[in-house]
Each structure stands twice: as structure tokens, then as C-alpha cells.
Amino acid sequence: MKLPRHGRYAHSAIKDRPTYEWPNGTRLALTICNNIEHFAYRAGLGSDSTGLSAVQNQRPYAWRDYGNRVGLWNMLEVLDELGVPSAHNVNAAVLEACPEIAPALRARGDEFIGHGRSNSERQDGLWEEDERRLIAESRDVLARHAGTSPKGWLGPYIAQSTVTLDLLKEEGFDYVMDWPADDQPFWMATRAGPILSVPYSVEVNDSPAMIARHHTGRQFAEFIEDQFAMMLAQSAKRPLVCSIVLHPFIIGQPSRLKPFRDALARILDQRAKLWLARPGEIARYAAELPKGVVPGSELLP
Template sequence: MRLPEHRRYAHSAIPTRPVYDWPGGKRLALLVVNNIEHFAFRAGLGSDSTGLNAVQNQRPYAWRDYGNRVGLWNLLDLLDELEIPSAHNVNSAALETCPEIAPALRARGDEFIGHGRTNSERQDGLWEEDERRLIEESRDILAHHAGVAPRGWLGPYIAQSPHTPDLLREAGFTYVMDWPADDQPFWMETRAGRLLSVPYSVEINDSPALIARHHSGREFADMVEDQFRELLEQSEKRPMVCSVVLHPFILGQPHRLRPFRAAMRRILEHREHLWIARPGELADYVATLPGGVVP
């Protein structure tokens, strides 16, 4: 029996791969990635604090808007306090609507990652030329606000069409985070050349954990710490990536910040064993490794 295939990457079991180090001889890379999103009012898609299948009225819109008005600034203060470099998956509409965001990210030296125009829409149902326009429009607006074009991409709702990797590579993107298939990076094939998949967790991710599965902020903090401690042990054998995924309208709520801060402080007691990096820095490093080291 032959099942449908994506033909983007070949199978590779992690124990069979070459072993390498991250910069400084470290074996565990820690990525803290935040999502900055903007939504249409009473239209399109958007999550709801009460669960899935949101009705698009003023209440869930305002709850999500809390992220750009308050939650993001709570998170940036926390990242500053803990001295954590970060990256942000940014809807281009958020930068156009909220003029304070881009200067704050640039002041931190953080990375802007393409995240579509708005999380009120998905790209996986578009015609190829419409999706191309979405990618290029998002790229160009981020480049204007960041001063440099983004090199990484995460689709709204982590969704792709069959053409997305090709379109991203043709638009100048060099890595993607839409394929949660591994705890190490791996190369993908496109019609314009190779594209790196950087690990991005859908497990250690506050949106599915807290909204879809209704975990508490304290349970999510425990998940973050458990993931980290297990990967730290596994990294004695091979290089690993621990990604922590946040949304300001979710984790930026004060009652969730408190247990998360405590968990991150305990994690950072191991700072000497970590490469705390932004995804673009990880992608740049992987590109310097000899061919065949990364599958």
C-alpha cells in the first residue's frame, strides 16, 4: 500500500544521526518564541478564552486585544528581567495597527519572524498566487518595520498549503517552524532549494495547552520545566532543541506569568549548559555545519 506523501524530507530516526555541538560546546538550545497577532473585529478566525469554536463578538476580540495592549509588555518585562533573547512570530497587521511594538522589539535586538497578515485568516485554503501575495505582503511589511527582511516563517494556525514551502523559499525565507516533527532541525526540499525546519513545539505551547486542553497556568509552567529537564538529560547524548511558545493574550495574563516566571528562573539555573538562541541564530549555525550532519 502506498499512502500520500509530502516528499519534503526523508525518514531519519534520531539515534542514527551524527552528533554535533551547539556553539560553545553546548548540547541544549533553548528557544523562547512569542506570537504577536492582530484580529478582525466580529469577523474571520480567532481563539476564545472559554475554548474552541469561538463566536466572533466583542468579548473574545477584546480578550485577544489585551495581548497587544498589556500582555506583550508584561512578557517583554519578564524577558528583560530574565535576560532572555527572544523571537516573535508577527502578524504584519499588528505592526501597522500598534506602532509601539516594532520599536520595542528592535530595542531588545529580537528577531521578527513572518506570521502572515493576521490570525483572522489561514493560508492553507488559498490559491497558490493568492498565498504568494500573502507571504510577500507580510514579508515586506515586516522588513519595513524591522529594518531587515524576516528569514523565518510560521503560518497562522501553523497551517500550510501543498505549495507553502516552495513559496517561502522563493520569497527569500530560509527556515520554517510549521513542521513539529523533531527535537532537532532538519532540511526540507523545495523547488527553489533547501529550507530548514527549526523545532517549534505544539506541546510546550500556551495556546493548545491552556485554551484547547484547559490546563492551568501552573500546569503549563510544570510542562515547560518537565520538558526542559528531560531534554537536558537527553542532550548528554546528542544536540537537542527545547522550544517554549507563548502568546501575550494567554501567557501575558498576570496569574499565568507568576508560575511561568518561577519555572524559568529554575531553568536558568542551568544557563551555563544552555545555548539560549533565537531561531534565526540556530538556522545560521546549522548552515555552517558540514553536509550530512543535519539530515
């Protein structure tokens, strides 16, 4: 039986791969990825506090807007308190609508990652020319506010068309996080050359956990700690990336933020065994490893 195939990467079992260490000699990279998003009022797409399929009226709009008005600042205070670097998947529109966000992220030295124009739209249903325009517009707005062009991309709703990878490579991106196929970076093929996939969890992610599956804040905190504990044990055998994915309008609610803060503090008791890294740092390090180490490196010139 011949099933449709993507042709972007070959199969690779993690148990058969070469072993390597992260730059500080550890084997578990911990990365915090936060999503800063902007939505249209009474139009387009967007989740709701009670579920993923929302009627776009004032209530879900205001609930999501809480993230940029309050939740983000609650969350950054916790990350500052614990001394944790972060990366942010940023809608271009949010930097125009909320001018205090970019300076705050730059002051922390955090990474800006391309995340489309707005989470009121997806890119996977666009014509190629229109999708290229969306990617380029998003990149240019982030470059203007961040002072440098983003090198990483996560599509709104983690969605891609059949040519997204090609367009991203052609528009200057080095890595993507839309393919949750692995706990290690791996190379993917595009018509302009290889692009790196960096792990990004759709499991340890506050949106599907607390909005789709209706986990409580404490259940999500336990989920994070269980993921971390198991991956720390597994990292004795191989390098891994443990990603924690957040949204300020979800985790930034005080009742959810407290158990998250407590869980993260306990994880950081193991700081000496971790590489606290942003996705761009993981991508740059993986790209410099000798050919044959990272899966898919046969695609490299």
C-alpha cells in the same frame, strides 16, 4: 499499501545521526518563541478564552487585544528581568495597528519571524497566486518595521498549503517552523532548493495547553520544567532544541505569568548548560554545519 506522501523529507531516526555541539559548546538550545497577533473585529478566525472555536463578537476580540495592550508588555518585562532573548512570530497587521511594538522588539535585539498578515485568516486554502501575495506582503511589512527582511516563517494556525514551502523559498525565506517532526533542525525539499525546518513545539505551547486542554498556569509551568529537565538529560547524547511557545493574550495574564516566570527562573539556574538562542541563530548555525550532519543535507548543492 501506498499512503499519500509529502516528498519534502526522508525518514531519519535521531539515534542514528551524527553528534554536534551548539556554538558555545553545549547541546541544548533553549528558544522562546512569542506570537504577536492581530484579529479582525466580529469576522474571520480567532480563539476564545474558553476554547478554540469562538463566536467572533466583542468579548473574544477584546480578550485577544489584551495581549497587545497589556500582556506583551508584562511578558517583555519578565524576559528583560531574566535576561532572556526572544523571537516573535508577528502578524504584519499588528505592526501597523500597534506602532509601539516594533521599536520595543528592535530595542531588545529580538527576531521578527513572518506570521502572515493576520490570525483572522489561514493560508492553506488560498490559490497559489493569492498565497504568494500573502507571504510577500507579510515579508515586506516586517522588513519595513524591523529594518531587515524576516528569514523565518510560521503560518497562522501553523497551516500550510501544498506549495507553501516552495513559495517561502522563492520569496527569500531560509527556514520554517510549521513542521513539528523533530527536536533537531532538518532540511526539506522545495522546487527552488532546500529550506531548513527549525523545531517549534505544539506541545510546550500555551495556546493548546491552556485554551484547548484547559491547563492552569501552574500546570503549564510544570509542563515546561518537565520538558526542559528531560531534554537536558537527553542532550548528553545529542544536540536538541527546546522551544517554549507563548501568546501574550494567554501567558501575559498576571496569574499565568507568575508561575511561568518562576519556572523560567529555575530553568535559567542551568544557564551554563544552555545556548539561549533565537530560531534564526539556530537556523544559521545548522546551515553552516558540514554536509551530512544535519538530516536532509543531501539536498544541499
